[in-house]
Amino acid sequence: MCICIIIYALFSSLALKKYCAHITFRWKKTTTLPLFISIGLLGYLIFSISDLVLELLPNTIPYIVSTILTLLLYAGISYYIYVSDTYSHGVKLIISAFLCQFVVGFTVINELFLLNNFCTFFIVSAHILGIYIFMKFLVEQDPTTIQDSIKKHLL
Numbered sequence: 001m002c003i004c005i006i007i008y009a010l011f012s013s014l015a016l017k018k019y020c021a022h023i024t025f026r027w028k029k030t031t032t033l034p035l036f037i038s039i040g041l042l043g044y045l046i047f048s049i050s051d052l053v054l055e056l057l058p059n060t061i062p063y064i065v066s067t068i069l070t071l072l073l074y075a076g077i078s079y080y081i082y083v084s085d086t087y088s089h090g091v092k093l094i095i096s097a098f099l100c101q102f103v104v105g106f107t108v109i110n111e112l113f114l115l116n117n118f119c120t121f122f123i124v125s126a127h128i129l130g131i132y133i134f135m136k137f138l139v140e141q142d143p144t145t146i147q148d149s150i151k152k153h154l155l
Contacts, residue, residue, distance in 0.1 A: 002063040005104055009070035012100075012134065016077045016093070018143045023084040030083050042075075042101075049105050056112055071101055088147045092137040099130030 050064055078093035103126050110119045 001107070002060075002067045005067050006070045009067075009074040009100070013070070013074045013077050015138060016074075016081060019081050019087065019141070020077065022143060022146055023081065023086050026084075030080070035079075045105060049108055053108055053112065067104070071104060075101060086146050087141050089137050089141045092133050096130045096134040096137065099126050099133070103127045103130065 046068055050068070053060060053064060075097040078097035081087060082090040082094045084090075103123055106119070106126075107123050110116065110123060
């Protein structure tokens, strides 16, 4: 499962590479209090789930680390595109990245501890929705079409 997640996150990040080429980076826009709170909560979530998995499967450290790094890369690129306010459908990327992280975290809990059919249905539905939203962003948003943020905020 970890290898499939790594491949999915890497290819998703590569698909977003052409969208990052048209963005000018601004530190003030990206470093905000909600970002630091989100990073703290995400770090706690990663630590908690990793701690649960390492107790049952102690030889999986390389897989866990590589999965976490690729998911953080995908989420970071999605956040970078969303915060830049360059594309009109950037919120779809944040939703897709959130659903991807939710699916990975909840799948581990469901497979190792819970094993409930309703949770499995919920995980599969969230995964399909995340892929659908991500593909919808890629289809609807042209990487060369940059929105004018002044017009967006005035309307």
